[in-house]
Amino acid sequence: MAREILKGLHFDRDFIESVSRLVRLHMRANAYTPDWTDGAVRRLMLESGDNLLDLLDLSRADITSYRADKVTRAAARVAELAERCQRLKEEAERVPLKSPLNGDELMRLFGRGPGPWLRPIKDHLLGLVIDGVLSPDDKEEAARIARTLVAQEDIG
Numbered sequence: 012m013a014r015e016i017l018k019g020l021h022f023d024r025d026f027i028e029s030v031s032r033l034v035r036l037h038m039r040a041n042a043y044t045p046d047w048t049d050g051a052v053r054r055l056m057l058e059s060g061d062n063l064l065d066l067l068d069l070s071r072a073d074i075t076s077y078r079a080d081k082v083t084r085a086a087a088r089v090a091e092l093a094e095r096c097q098r099l100k101e102e103a104e105r106v107p108l109k110s111p112l113n114g115d116e117l118m119r120l121f122g123r124g125p126g127p128w129l130r131p132i133k134d135h136l137l138g139l140v141i142d143g144v145l146s147p148d149d150k151e152e153a154a155r156i157a158r159t160l161v162a163q164e165d166i167g
Contacts, residue, residue, distance in 0.1 A: 032062055033069055040070040041085075043092040050142035052095055053108065057141070067093050110136040111145065111153035120154055121161065131164070132157050 013034045017027040036059055043052075059066045067089060074085040110133045112120070117129055136153050139145035145152060 029062055029065070032059065033066055036062075036066055037069050037073060040066050040089070040092065041073055043070075043088055045088075045091060048142065049095075049099060052092070053099055053103075053141045056096055056099065057108075063096060067096070106147060108137070108140055109147050110140065111147055111150045112136060112157060116150070117157060120157065132160055135160055 014027055014031045017030060022030075036055065039055060040059075043055075056063055070089045070092070071086065074082055074089070076082050076085070112133070114125065114129050114133065117132055118124060136145065136156065139156070140147050145156070
């Protein structure tokens with residue numbers, strides 16, 4: 012709905028995408044609880060992209076209640092999410108979140124050329140890295156997982 016309204020008001024594409032992303036994600040940010048896994052927080056960060064700070068501001072602005080205790084708890088949750096995002100961002104700067112195997116390595120591993128068969132494998136490996144199940148530099152385990160995935164999914 013936000014996308015259509017902004018298009019009708021003739022905003023530029025980047026602004027429309029940014030606002031649409033914020034609208035789509037704001038309830039997820041508001042639903043944050045401390046038991047979220049680091050992977051869930053990383054996914055929210057990745058999906059919000061350059062709009063993370065705006066998303067956190069929107070979450071703060073979305074806190075409404077006549078009960079002071081409810082407002083205090085909600086504000087504390089957003090503050091905790093912001094701190095956790097910062098910590099994970101700093102961690103990602105030290106160890107970037109990327110698939111252990113790039114497209115060239117996967118093509119060599121399977122003896123195949125480029126194509127759409129690569130995307131699901133790279134996405135799966137990246138998801139495991141985001142969830143903390145696979146280290147970004149563990150090429151051997153990534154190759155084993157990729158072989159299993161290709162055999163199970165009949166990719167390509």
